[in-house]
Amino acid sequence: MRTKLLLVVLISLMCLFGCSTADNARKNKVIAHDMNQPRPPVVTPGRTPSDPPSHAIVLFGGTDLSGWVNDDGEPTEWVLKKGFVQSNQTGSLVTKRKFGSCYLHAEWATPAEVEGRGQDRGNSGVYFMSTYEVQILDSYNNDTYPDGQAAAIYGRKPPLVNASRPPGEWQTYDIIFHRPVFKDGKVVKRASFTVFHNGVLVQDHFKSPGGTNWINKHTVADYEPHPDKLPLVLQDHDNPIRFRNIWLVELDD
Ligand code: MG
Numbered sequence: 333m334r335t336k337l338l339l340v341v342l343i344s345l346m347c348l349f350g351c352s353t354a355d356n357a358r359k360n361k362v363i364a365h366d367m368n369q370p371r372p373p374v375v376t377p378g379r380t381p382s383d384p385p386s387h388a389i390v391l392f393g394g395t396d397l398s399g400w401v402n403d404d405g406e407p408t409e410w411v412l413k414k415g416f417v418q419s420n421q422t423g424s425l426v427t428k429r430k431f432g433s434c435y436l437h438a439e440w441a442t443p444a445e446v447e448g449r450g451q452d453r454g455n456s457g458v459y460f461m462s463t464y465e466v467q468i469l470d471s472y473n474n475d476t477y478p479d480g481q482a483a484a485i486y487g488r489k490p491p492l493v494n495a496s497r498p499p500g501e502w503q504t505y506d507i508i509f510h511r512p513v514f515k516d517g518k519v520v521k522r523a524s525f526t527v528f529h530n531g532v533l534v535q536d537h538f539k540s541p542g543g544t545n546w547i548n549k550h551t552v553a554d555y556e557p558h559p560d561k562l563p564l565v566l567q568d569h570d571n572p573i574r575f576r577n578i579w580l581v582e583l584d585d
Pocket of ligand 1: 455
């Protein structure tokens with residue numbers, strides 16, 4: 333009698349579990365063109381491609397540098413001018429906030445008055461996570477090593493094409509960056525870069541084999557584990573570079 337009772341309970345539980353699993357599977361299944369799918373959030377686009385959409389984090393809109401510091405965490409000495417900020421040999425411009433994967437828009441201009449050549453002409457850079465540099469350089473009629481020209485992933489990948497505007501003109505970067513993922517001290521997902529320079533695709537989901545730090549003439553850094561979020565950094569390479577309209581949207585990893 334007791335064995336029969338146990339058998340009935342066991343069969344009932346199995347049925348219950350089986351039914352519940354099937355229900356869950358039905359619930360979780362995404363069917364094409366299903367009206368029950370969640371809707372994407374509605375945002376207001378910028379008036380022009382330079383302007384941030386309503387869900388963006390504005391890092392520099394032309395007047396306020398309160399979200400930025402220098403390399404030591406002190407107030408920056410970069411010069412704030414009418415609608416733009418300019419480097420002045422006082423070190424990097426560093427965001428107070430920390431970011432990982434993101435979509436970044438930034439506008440920059442190298443000096444109209446050309447000085448120097450190669451890497452000494454209009455050099456700056458955007459460092460994602462304070463570590464991975466998308467190069468800024470006056471690459472208009474200015475030859476250098478291709479993995480160090482404008483829109484290169486520094487030391488890692490030249491741009492697909494050279495879409496540079498002449499010195500002094502405003503140029504745009506639109507960059508989709510996905511951070512590297514580390515596990516047990518090793519990279520298990522590499523950093524990736526998709527870059528549009530002045531609206532032209534110049535990096536097509538490039539997965540970097542390592543870091544972009546300079547070590548010596550022909551080497552760059554390996555990946556080194558770091559936190560999931562770090563500041564965004566603009567490089568001061570001793571050339572007066574202007575920046576404006578800097579904003580980003582954080583992305584899922
Ligand atoms: Mg640079």
